[in-house]
Amino acid sequence: MARPRKPLLSREGIVAAAGALVDAEGLEALSTRRLAAVLGVSGPSLYNHFRTKDEILEAVADAVSARVDLSMFEPDDGRDWRTALEDWAHSYRAALADHPHIVPVLARGPGRRPAGLRVADAVFGGMTAAGWPPSQATRIGALMRYFVLGSAVASFAGGFTEDRSAYDPEAYPHLGQAHLLPERGRSVDEGAFETGLTALLDGLALRFEALGGDEPRS
Amino acid sequence: MARPRKPLLSREGIVAAAGALVDAEGLEALSTRRLAAVLGVSGPSLYNHFRTKDEILEAVADAVSARVDLSMFEPDDGRDWRTALEDWAHSYRAALADHPHIVPVLARGPGRRPAGLRVADAVFGGMTAAGWPPSQATRIGALMRYFVLGSAVASFAGGFTEDRSAYDPEAYPHLGQAHLLPERGRSVDEGAFETGLTALLDGLALRFEALGGDEPRS
DNA sequence: ACCTGAACACCGTTCAAGT
DNA sequence: ACCTGAACACCGTTCAAGT
Numbered sequence: 001m002a003r004p005r006k007p008l009l010s011r012e013g014i015v016a017a018a019g020a021l022v023d024a025e026g027l028e029a030l031s032t033r034r035l036a037a038v039l040g041v042s043g044p045s046l047y048n049h050f051r052t053k054d055e056i057l058e059a060v061a062d063a064v065s066a067r068v069d070l071s072m073f074e075p076d077d078g079r080d081w082r083t084a085l086e087d088w089a090h091s092y093r094a095a096l097a098d099h100p101h102i103v104p105v106l107a108r109g110p111g112r113r114p115a116g117l118r119v120a121d122a123v124f125g126g127m128t129a130a131g132w133p134p135s136q137a138t139r140i141g142a143l144m145r146y147f148v149l150g151s152a153v154a155s156f157a158g159g160f161t162e163d164r165s166a167y168d169p170e171a172y173p174h175l176g177q178a179h180l181l182p183e184r185g186r187s188v189d190e191g192a193f194e195t196g197l198t199a200l201l202d203g204l205a206l207r208f209e210a211l212g213g214d215e216p217r218s
Numbered sequence: 219m220a221r222p223r224k225p226l227l228s229r230e231g232i233v234a235a236a237g238a239l240v241d242a243e244g245l246e247a248l249s250t251r252r253l254a255a256v257l258g259v260s261g262p263s264l265y266n267h268f269r270t271k272d273e274i275l276e277a278v279a280d281a282v283s284a285r286v287d288l289s290m291f292e293p294d295d296g297r298d299w300r301t302a303l304e305d306w307a308h309s310y311r312a313a314l315a316d317h318p319h320i321v322p323v324l325a326r327g328p329g330r331r332p333a334g335l336r337v338a339d340a341v342f343g344g345m346t347a348a349g350w351p352p353s354q355a356t357r358i359g360a361l362m363r364y365f366v367l368g369s370a371v372a373s374f375a376g377g378f379t380e381d382r383s384a385y386d387p388e389a390y391p392h393l394g395q396a397h398l399l400p401e402r403g404r405s406v407d408e409g410a411f412e413t414g415l416t417a418l419l420d421g422l423a424l425r426f427e428a429l430g431g432d433e434p435r436s
Numbered sequence: 437a438c439c440t441g442a443a444c445a446c447c448g449t450t451c452a453a454g455t
Numbered sequence: 456a457c458c459t460g461a462a463c464a465c466c467g468t469t470c471a472a473g474t
Contacts, residue, residue, distance in 0.1 A: 004457075009457080033446085041459090044450080047448095047449070117393065118390065121393050138410070139406070139409050142414075143410045149371065167335070173343065174339045196361030196365065199421025201421070202425075226438080227438080249466065251465085251466075261467085263440080439474090440472080443468105445466100446467085452459100454458085
């Protein structure tokens with residue numbers, strides 16, 4: 001065939017197909033050869049559009065970051081810093097929950113991914129505008145990232161097996177119900193996320209008060 | 219050579235060599251062929267001791283879990299639940315910091331790894347003994363896991379690049395200093411971890427009070 | 437029981453050749 | 456510029472063969 005008059009591939013098309021494959025079958029299922037096959041081309045063709053397979057994965061991850069709502073950090077948005085952080089965390093978590101298999105790639109850090117950087121920038125801007133000192137604003141961005149990404153990557157319930165025999169009551173006296181965890185999985189993780197998020201925000205509010213921030217600037 | 223009179227390999231030896239290789243060069247550097255070469259045998263020999271490469275990785279991860287201090291959750295330990303959680307989180311984080319490359323494997327969940335299960339069991343036992351209702355104790359175990367694993371897997375500072383040109387001030391108005399983050403990396407992450415941990419514990423203490431737990435049982 | 441080499445079915449990536 | 460097939464240097468894993 002050689003070169004067709006109209007390109008068979010585009011960056012967007014490759015990223016979309018890669019994302020669909022990862023969503024459907026997981027990170028390991030994505031090989032350049034399989035991805036190319038899905039797109040109806042041969043493996044090496046991808047290298048006309050991306051330098052490496054990893055670059056494709058970064059683009060898939062960034063597309064997920066791009067879906068995180070950041071409107072709560074805009075200057076004219078009415079929400080106070082606590083509500084903004086809470087709403088953002090929920091939006092962030094929801095975006096990750098829709099594409100769980102790509103989360104480990106997102107967790108590597110914003111790196112050079114534009115949408116990932118936009119998230120970091122927005123949180124920092126929102127917190128400093130609300131009266132947090134810059135050094136604290138950086139920390140808040142980091143710690144929220146830990147918690148939200150941790151909840152997605154280290155799902156508690158998903159980590160247990162349904163095989164009851166794995167939990168010898170002699171060895172693990174408190175894990176009698178652990179084999180039921182995968183079943184209740186979603187609700188356990190959701191409850192833990194909400195409890196943790198509330199605790200985090202309550203704790204940060206205490207710290208904000210101690211700052212002398214009696215009249216928060218929004 | 220065929221079978222030697224004394225086995226060349228042992229599970230412990232394989233796990234130790236695999237751990238060293240992962241620590242030194244990262245997860246992707248571990249191939250069965252390279253690991254075997256380090257041990258002075260041929261690739262397939264490993265399959266006499268482990269069923270899959272993944273089982274080796276699980277064993278490496280479990281060895282890290284086994285180094286997490288759990289003494290604070292023992293019945294006769296004097297620490298109250300908050301101090302116990304705080305000390306545990308620090309020990310957990312330190313263990314992960316010593317072996318950052320294996321953290322993604324640990325994050326997959328305790329699964330069937332004995333030391334991982336022992337951690338989950340100890341936290342749950344410690345929290346219920348302190349007066350937390352079982353459902354809340356489960357959530358606390360999960361949310362602490364999110365935060366500690368998140369801090370290890372999603373290191374904030376390590377995710378930025380030192381290349382200043384990646385942070386166009388037009389696009390990211392608040393990231394002017396972002397290229398300095400890798401340098402300050404360790405201290406930013408440490409500060410964020412401490413801030414987040416304190417906030418989490420402060421928030422949980424509020425919740426504990428609301429439980430009517432005026433006389434905590436230790 | 438525990439090692440070996442050969443083999444199978446894959447990988448990511450490079451590159452010269454085609455249009 | 457953008458695709459191809461062939462090739463390189465790898466993978467994880469299976470298996471018959473050796474002692």
